[in-house]
Amino acid sequence: MAKSSPLSLILVAVGGAAVGFFAGQAIPLTSEEAPVEQTESAQQPAEPTADLDRLTLGERERGEITSASELNGKDGSRFIRYAMSLEHDGIVEISLSGALQGVVALYDDQLQLLDNADTVRHRIEESGDYVVVVSGIDAYSYGPFTVNSRIVELTDADTVVVGEPIDSWLQGSPRDISLIIEEAGLYQLEMRSDDFDAYLEVTGPNGYAREDDDSAGNLDARISDFLAPGEYTLTARSAYGDGSGVYTLSVEPHELSGYGELRNDGSLTPNDSLSGWYSGEPLTYQLAVEESSLVTIEMRSSDFDAYLELSGQGVAVSDDDSAGGTDALLEVRLLPGNYTVSARGFSTMGSGLFELSVDLEPTDIPPEL
The missing domain is CATH 2.60.120 (Jelly Rolls)
Incomplete structure (x- = not known):
């Protein structure tokens, strides 16, 4: 550091x-x-x-x-x-x-x-x-x-730590600040200033890139997103490139009461649900079906237009709005085997919280192949 x-x-x-x-x-x-x-x-x-x-x-x-x-x-x-x-x-x-x-x-x-x-x-x-x-x-x-x-x-530090806001000075040109994320999770990054229109850009592992202008209100910037472990670069600047003055930059864990732990990958548990965070890239989960079953997968979000895809064992199905509104629903009979479920938005511009649930009901009805 x-x-x-x-x-x-x-x-x-x-x-x-x-x-x-x-x-x-x-x-x-x-x-x-x-x-x-x-x-x-x-x-x-x-x-x-x-x-x-x-x-x-x-x-x-x-x-x-x-x-x-x-x-x-x-x-x-x-x-x-x-x-x-x-x-x-x-x-x-x-x-x-x-x-x-x-x-x-x-x-x-x-x-x-x-x-x-x-x-x-x-x-x-x-x-x-x-x-x-x-x-x-x-x-x-x-x-x-x-x-x-x-x-x-004020500080001229070129790093920011989760839970430790920094106050610094912007003199026209953008400033790059390093951020290390040690634990995967949902984080809230904010840039606030009384002197200029704050604009925040974030880049990180695997091509991650987000930016924001006024989401925190009052010309302040806020990015709430799920961040994987790794090193990120925060670029603090003014919206029009010529601002100068004092600004505060903060990175905090973003707690969502009632949603439990966020999971953006891993195995899906039958007859259970999980919460995840979508930020423009499809999230993939694994589903193991032990016996022929009628499988119902539902994806709901109040933040973006949900879209579901399922593939494996010769099956490839998808859905946009069958759950009503902009929520997605898949109902398909599957043979035993391993399947991949992809949860994403209908548009890559969307982002936000979603809930994914899976129900399996054993059935003797032949699968739809």
Whole structure:
């Protein structure tokens, strides 16, 4: 397993409603943006963070937007600027709380806009001073607000373990994470993010491949499937390939109360039933018939269109919907011998839980060959 190293996520909580207010906007060096006469001293550029109040990690900063706050000449809104020292490879998150209906933006020390939203998260490329701007959403937005800050640890691990979620950072490009499944079973894999539309791809043994966009709701990804033992690759990315931000990746055993143990292969027991999980590939079971019998095999699923096939001893039969709805049913007289039962979906696009039952009734009626 590869070693993981923590990445600092710096959280500056500040809560507001509007997003994107400062996009493409330069911060005025004076509130009136009035020209001044060039003097010898004026020719020396002032530090953008000079004379600004400072935000300190771990400490609250309260403020208020009033009519005396600096004026944005473009739309009449008011704003307050702060200086903040941030470390290389940290991830800063900025949001607002309080009565102010506001927006927050992050600039570097050259006043280049890095990000803006109601919640801003940005990876810091260089250590130094940055400018945080809190603004009303329009010319009528005034009121108090609070800026909070804290540090959260992220990981750059390239592995995930069942039962141990990881929080990490996506910077545009997809990330590959390794997963080892030691015991066959049903698992639920989730990728969640508040910053971008999560998209999860999984590849594994014997050509296994699944992907998902929004099955977990709220633009989060979820894959529930039966996984065989082996090594899998989870590819975490955004749905459109250009997202960045914090995400959580988790792999958990998926318990299905009332269904008992899932079986995706093996021998079928006469006059009994089992539950299995279909994920696009036919599942094969063995059936031993000891005496001539009328054999009834039923496959039911509320997740996909069930399809049954039986072969062996010169017999080859199949069924789609004879059990009603989209459930499958086979009734066939068989001679003693070994048979193969294939359980699958009518379409390879389906997946989900199914129940398979087998009943054998000895009979003297000649088999249908």
